[in-house]
Amino acid sequence: DVKVTQSSRYLVKRTGEKVFLECVQDMDHENMFWYRQDPGLGLRLIYFSYDVKMKEKGDIPEGYSVSREKKERFSLILESASTNQTSMYLCASSWDNRDMNTEAFFGQGTRLTVV
Amino acid sequence: SQKIEQNSEALNIQEGKTATLTCNYTNYSPAYLQWYRQDPGRGPVFLLLIRENEKEKRKERLKVTFDTTLKQSLFHITASQPADSATYLCALGMGGFKTIFGAGTRLFVKA
Numbered sequence: 267d268v269k270v271t272q273s274s275r276y277l278v279k280r281t282g283e284k285v286f287l288e289c290v291q292d293m294d295h296e297n298m299f300w301y302r303q304d305p306g307l308g309l310r311l312i313y314f315s316y317d318v319k320m321k322e323k324g325d326i327p328e329g330y331s332v333s334r335e336k337k338e339r340f341s342l343i344l345e346s347a348s349t350n351q352t353s354m355y356l357c358a359s360s361w362d363n364r365d366m367n368t369e370a371f372f373g374q375g376t377r378l379t380v381v
Numbered sequence: 382s383q384k385i386e387q388n389s390e391a392l393n394i395q396e397g398k399t400a401t402l403t404c405n406y407t408n409y410s411p412a413y414l415q416w417y418r419q420d421p422g423r424g425p426v427f428l429l430l431i432r433e434n435e436k437e438k439r440k441e442r443l444k445v446t447f448d449t450t451l452k453q454s455l456f457h458i459t460a461s462q463p464a465d466s467a468t469y470l471c472a473l474g475m476g477g478f479k480t481i482f483g484a485g486t487r488l489f490v491k492a
Contacts, residue, residue, distance in 0.1 A: 270424075307484060308385070308470070308484040309470070372424030
């Protein structure tokens with residue numbers, strides 16, 4: 267069974283802390299994504315990566331950075347957590363298909379609360 | 382910029398009826414459109430993809446239509462069951478790596 271696994275289901279962090287969210291996929295997918303989901307706003311893309319060590323900004327990259335040192339792992343970093351980063355974070359992966367994109371496989375999500 | 386509208390009000394239907402969810406978009410038509418199911422506290426799960434040159438797609442009790450003139454997709458669940466209760470997300474594939482997700486519509490199926 268294909269899987270995208272996020273390291274934590276729930277996290278509580280203090281304002282100003284550096285936060286790491288980890289995501290691992292076992293499908294050998296080229297593409298990996300980080301989204302945040304807030305009520306009424308849908309999923310918003312933070313960053314994505316189409317290859318190892320490659321990254322591209324999404325729609326809301328401010329306050330975040332990412333790392334992809336290995337194909338199966340994509341990390342989201344909150345440099346200095348703030349209360350407005352309290353949200354559900356979702357990692358996803360997909361095959362590379364530049365002409366016609368394919369379905370995304372999502373992890374179970376990490377509910378982050380910044381206090 | 383491209384926008385997606387899904388009915389923010391929950392849809393309540395009786396078991397056995399057909400549920401119909403709507404996804405409207407503005408501006409230019411996407412290369413494809415996807416529908417996902419999301420259960421509370423879980424990540425979305427892919428259901429169906431329909432491309433811009435397709436009018437209709439079916440999978441078991443699910444049917445998706447895509448009308449580029451109306452800029453609308455309809456998602457149907459026939460013979461609905463309480464287990465179909467979830468939030469359904471529409472996602473527009475704009476080509477390349479760009480996918481835009483709607484906020485979703487909550488469906489409740491009563492026994």
